[in-house]
Amino acid sequence: MIIAIDGPAASGKGTLARRVAAAMDYAYLDTGLLYRATGAKVLAMGGDPDDAAVAVDAAEKLQPKDLENENLRGEEVGNAASRVAAIPQVRAVLLDFQRQLAKTPPENKHGAVLDGRDIGTVVCPEAPIKFYLTASVTERANRRFKQLQEKNPAAIYERVLNELEERDARDSARDVAPLKMADHAIHIDTDRLNADAVYNAVMAHIRTHMGTDD
Numbered sequence: 001m002i003i004a005i006d007g008p009a010a011s012g013k014g015t016l017a018r019r020v021a022a023a024m025d026y027a028y029l030d031t032g033l034l035y036r037a038t039g040a041k042v043l044a045m046g047g048d049p050d051d052a053a054v055a056v057d058a059a060e061k062l063q064p065k066d067l068e069n070e071n072l073r074g075e076e077v078g079n080a081a082s083r084v085a086a087i088p089q090v091r092a093v094l095l096d097f098q099r100q101l102a103k104t105p106p107e108n109k110h111g112a113v114l115d116g117r118d119i120g121t122v123v124c125p126e127a128p129i130k131f132y133l134t135a136s137v138t139e140r141a142n143r144r145f146k147q148l149q150e151k152n153p154a155a156i157y158e159r160v161l162n163e164l165e166e167r168d169a170r171d172s173a174r175d176v177a178p179l180k181m182a183d184h185a186i187h188i189d190t191d192r193l194n195a196d197a198v199y200n201a202v203m204a205h206i207r208t209h210m211g212t213d214d
């Protein structure tokens with residue numbers, strides 16, 4: 001079974017998806033990492049993330065080790081990721097890998113959890129269960145700021161907020177696979193829910209869907 005989790009930056013998709021995948025013994029794919037690794041490659045080459053030829057070349061050359069780069073999590077790379085992600089040919093290059101993993105999860109797992117922006121709408125529209133997580137931009141900026149501060153005490157809240165707003169706007173307005181809720185997705189507003197509460201709500205939906213709730 002495929003479980004799709006979409007939503008804007010720092011809404012808690014990865015935290016949730018990782019936990020759901022572990023509980024279900026499913027494979028997990030953070031699809032944002034593919035775009036982050038592509039953006040980071042472009043920056044490392046001194047290229048412009050809006051340059052389609054350079055970005056496509058970087059996407060085509062991605063290797064598994066590129067996804068393990070510790071520096072992918074910063075907002076500068078997030079911004080570059082969001083710019084390469086608006087290029088249709090980049091998305092086309094990365095699509096097959098995502099679909100393949102969803103349809104044939106590694107290690108003979110019986111399912112996969114994918115999180116991103118377009119999992120329920122484009123990558124796996126056939127997913128039987130889809131979630132769409134949101135939270136206000138200020139709540140998400142607080143979360144991301146706290147997270148970044150653990151690694152970099154000099155992180156600046158206003159900068160984090162601006163970068164999230166910029167990324168939200170670009171991800172929602174692009175022509176190809178924009179961020180939006182899929183039809184039939186379950187919307188969870190996480191503003192007043194901690195990570196445990198979100199997880200419990202999602203697992204309750206999954207059990208109901210699978211007919212395993214008692």
Ligand SMILES: Nc1ncnc2c1ncn2[C@@H]1O[C@H](COP(=O)(O)OP(=O)(O)OP(=O)(O)O)[C@@H](O)[C@H]1O
Nearest residue numbers: 009010011012013014015032143147190193194195
């Ligand atoms: N419901 C929640 N309440 C408060 N904090 C949360 C909640 N869910 C996740 N967090 C925290 O918010 C931060 C961002 O979460 P996470 O990385 O899972 O978001 P994301 O949507 O995957 O982000 P991105 O799109 O940038 O990959 C993390 O520090 C995480 O621990």
Ligand SMILES: Nc1ccn([C@@H]2O[C@H](COP(=O)(O)O)[C@@H](O)[C@H]2O)c(=O)n1
Nearest residue numbers: 009031032035081082085116117118171
């Ligand atoms: N399915 C996806 C996933 C991500 N993106 C783009 O990548 C950027 C970084 O993603 P994070 O989840 O790590 O924040 C994001 O801002 C999107 O532009 C995407 O387009 N589709």
